[in-house]
Amino acid sequence: MSDHEAATRTAEAFHAVYGAAPAGVWAAPGRVNLIGEHTDYNDGFVMPLALPHTTVAAASARPDGVLRLHSGGADGGVVELVIDDLRPGPVATAGWAAYPAGILWAMREAGLPVGGADLHYESTVPTGAGLSSSAALEVVTALALNDLYGLGLDLQRLARLAQRAENAFVGVPCGIMDQTAAACCTDGHALFLDTRDLTRRQVPFDLAGEGLRLLVVDTCVKHELGDGAYAARRAGCERGARALGVRALRDVPYAHLPEALDRLADDPVVRGLVRHIVTENHRVEEVIARLDAGETRAIGPLLTAGHASLRDDFRISCAELDLAVDTAVAAGAVGARMTGGGFGGSAVVLVEEGDEKAVTTAVTDAFEAAGFVPPRVFTAVPSAGARRLV
Ligand code: GLA
Numbered sequence: 182m183s184d185h186e187a188a189t190r191t192a193e194a195f196h197a198v199y200g201a202a203p204a205g206v207w208a209a210p211g212r213v214n215l216i217g218e219h220t221d222y223n224d225g226f227v228m229p230l231a232l233p234h235t236t237v238a239a240a241s242a243r244p245d246g247v248l249r250l251h252s253g254g255a256d257g258g259v260v261e262l263v264i265d266d267l268r269p270g271p272v273a274t275a276g277w278a279a280y281p282a283g284i285l286w287a288m289r290e291a292g293l294p295v296g297g298a299d300l301h302y303e304s305t306v307p308t309g310a311g312l313s314s315s316a317a318l319e320v321v322t323a324l325a326l327n328d329l330y331g332l333g334l335d336l337q338r339l340a341r342l343a344q345r346a347e348n349a350f351v352g353v354p355c356g357i358m359d360q361t362a363a364a365c366c367t368d369g370h371a372l373f374l375d376t377r378d379l380t381r382r383q384v385p386f387d388l389a390g391e392g393l394r395l396l397v398v399d400t401c402v403k404h405e406l407g408d409g410a411y412a413a414r415r416a417g418c419e420r421g422a423r424a425l426g427v428r429a430l431r432d433v434p435y436a437h438l439p440e441a442l443d444r445l446a447d448d449p450v451v452r453g454l455v456r457h458i459v460t461e462n463h464r465v466e467e468v469i470a471r472l473d474a475g476e477t478r479a480i481g482p483l484l485t486a487g488h489a490s491l492r493d494d495f496r497i498s499c500a501e502l503d504l505a506v507d508t509a510v511a512a513g514a515v516g517a518r519m520t521g522g523g524f525g526g527s528a529v530v531l532v533e534e535g536d537e538k539a540v541t542t543a544v545t546d547a548f549e550a551a552g553f554v555p556p557r558v559f560t561a562v563p564s565a566g567a568r569r570l571v
Pocket residue numbers: 214217218219220221222355356357358359521522523
């Protein structure tokens with residue numbers, strides 16, 4: 182669907198729900214992460230790219246301090262909230278509405294002059310697939326409110342407000358990668374982000390020009406344990422940093438990894454976490470060096486090595502992700518790895534143009550033979566970040 186079609190459809194749906202035309206329409210994309218996994222809460226490096234799939238919001242300001250939320254994809258009617266009553270924790274805002282409500286709360290907490298609004302959402306970002314549908318929802322809401330109330334905030338600030346909403350209002354201890362990807366990615370590029378100082382660089386990622394394709398394999402698995410396990414990994418990394426006397430694991434140089442691991446000899450779990458983070462930051466730097474040198478194919482083995490590290494050291498893969506990666510590589514993929522938080526969700530697979538079908542079939546057949554739910558496979562094109570459509 183083009184931006185124009187998405188905007189028209191969403192504006193029409195807004196009109197049907199609220200009885201008037203919206204003041205504007207905005208979009209924010211889902212993402213996949215190319216490399217740099219679980220590094221973002223260790224002050225490290227990440228390299229996501231935006232998907233063509235977007236969450237689109239049609240919205241108008243309201244003068245009465247009421248927030249009304251409606252989604253074309255969710256069951257139930259309009260969620261109506263009084264903005265003065267918004268508090269973090271299990272309030273009236275359960276489910277998807279917690280994300281946009283959290284944005285309004287975070288903006289007000291930051292002292293920004295925002296009031297009520299009517300919002301209607303339509304989304305093509307698959308949910309529960311590890312493709313950051315929640316960050317898309319947060320960032321599109323932040324951008325809409327930014328424009329409706331003339332706040333003049335830049336995209337990175339909006340991303341930070343979105344992370345604050347997710348951490349403090351929704352209660353998910355995520356890093357800054359997904360929100361920055363949704364806000365700041367650009368067409369045809371992967372986004373290199375240093376999550377310590379938030380400096381970023383758009384790295385050209387011209388797959389088509391190189392005769393390559395990036396497939397996304399959604400395993401359709403969402404592990405119940407995911408959230409607690411994410412927090413546990415995060416706490417383990419912090420333990421590792423304390424044990425090594427550094428501010429964050431980002432500060433352990435790759436060249437000093439052997440000594441660091443020696444010092445952690447009596448804590449094998451934390452040792453594995455540290456080894457993953459330090460080698461993963463190094464892999465991000467290697468990927469950038471190869472992309473800068475125009476050697477896109479050469480990033481393949483780094484992606485696959487990243488998967489092994491997430492599987493064996495960070496221990497957040499699952500049987501479906503491992504099968505997707507192993508089968509894709511055996512079927513000729515240039516490289517493959519799980520992407521996102523782990524315990525299910527999606528894998529990214531770099532393939533030669535023309536091999537898409539063979540690799541997809543191999544993975545689908547392997548899932549069938551293993552008795553797994555059929556995966557959903559699509560091609561990712563590095564796409565634009567958040568934007569106003571109308
Ligand atoms: C989730 C989080 C991100 C990041 C990834 C793992 O997507 O929201 O902040 O930690 O997991 O790289």
